[in-house]
Amino acid sequence: MTGSEVPLASPTFRLAYVPGVIPGKWVRIWNERLPDVPLTLTTVPAADAADTLRAGEADAGFVRLPIDRTDLSAIPLYTETTVVLVPKDHLVAAVDEVSIGDLADDLVLHPLDDTLDWGGPLPGLPAKQRPATTADAVELVAAGVGLLVVPQSLARLHHRRDLVYRPVIDAPESRVALSWPEERTTDLVEEFIGIVRGRTVNSTRGRRANQAQAQEQPGASKAKSKAKPKRAEAAGAARRKPAAGRSTGGNPRGGGSGGGSGGSGGAKSGRRGRPGRRS
Template sequence: MTASEDPPAFRLAYVPGVMPAKWVRIWNERLPDIPLTLVPVAPGEACAVLRAGEADAGLVRLPVDGPDLSAIPLYTETTVVVAPKDHIVAAVDEVSLEELADDILLHPLDDTLDWERPPGRPAFERPATTADAIELVAAGIGLLVVPQSLARLHHRRDLTYRPVSDAPASRVALSWPQDATTDQVEDFIGIVRGRTVNSTRGRRAEPSAEQQPKGGKGGKGTAKSPQGGARRKPAPGGQAARGQRRGGQKPAKPARRGKPRRRS
């Protein structure tokens, strides 16, 4: 098979912490003839990968840099602080940034939260990656504030995490180049937005059997009653109005039922 005869494919980039499995499963069920390839990328490289055409779309963290990339926000993550299990943080259900002011808070170079630097005491140097920062937390060097998905991704038995009530949050979005909105991109947009198989957006689809008109060619279908006959639209005024249309006469009063009353 030559390159021109290769079946179409869809390449989906995703950053650490994002779990595309549910959407990939729906894609494979709906579009089994179009293979979906996952492309893992570092957080800071996602936009460059999309611009270079190395992926058709990507699950990225906002903000997306540049107006040439479209983005649909999907969800907002809970922000947590990662700490050793014997740290005082482990004894509470939730903390605030003010309660972390006396701790060293690590700030990796691939940080995904929208702040110049985290509060608290700065570390001597910034770790290169979130994975490196996790190792420093385990060594007792400091704490780390990250989206919950990254805390789960780098889970260790000697560490725990707790929500931070007032920390910046990370938003996950589907992004793609505006000038490369292909049919496959439209299909994936429909999946992440929860559209059904018969729903369309910018793409034409043949009506299903249930959607076909039932009144013959070129005409509207006639609604039928449960007995099989055509159901006519009732005239205003109910039974009286129908009686007046028959020769202009009023409908006769219904005969009384039951036994005749005995006269005394």
């Protein structure tokens, strides 16, 4: 290797994910199937996930819908239950579930990174200021300032012993999707899509299929094409060759070489004549 040559870096797969998503099981399967391709994880705010993918800072990512789908492909994976986070001594803690109307008299916090698409009036009484992040809003709930409505995974992520959560039956739900840049659907992206969709090793498309084709011997196709005429020629010869014990010519009634049993193979040579005289 000359001084000007630089060794090629090993391929890597960069996966972004938004808070609340736990990609551990998919990462484990990736490491089992592709141990030669390191997977790196990056946490991104939900509002920045789409721009992170467009900027090429990740090969694929788990995002929360809706997102701007311009230049991005997305496969919806699952929908989360929406819950309200309250202090343990709040009235809501005594019931199994609530509706938006049940929160009308409570101050409900709406952080700037809220991931729910309300599409209308916000529930509850509005706070004077919106917390910057969901983590900040959780601290305010613990301080008794208000309540917080979030996807269940975020309530679990910010779990505290002094807080509980209950399902909100008529609140918007958060959908999680796998997304990637449309023009960069690489073999590694296809591999990860297969893992997320639960494909087995044999059914996974992408890099493995290409590798299997590349491993085929260069002259294999030529050898196969030459073998076909030879097989056809052998088959023709077999058809032309007479079966053992059959005559190829001679007397159609059984004469010819090899036609008789015992003797030289001709027709019976005994002469038929007059019967002898009786004495």
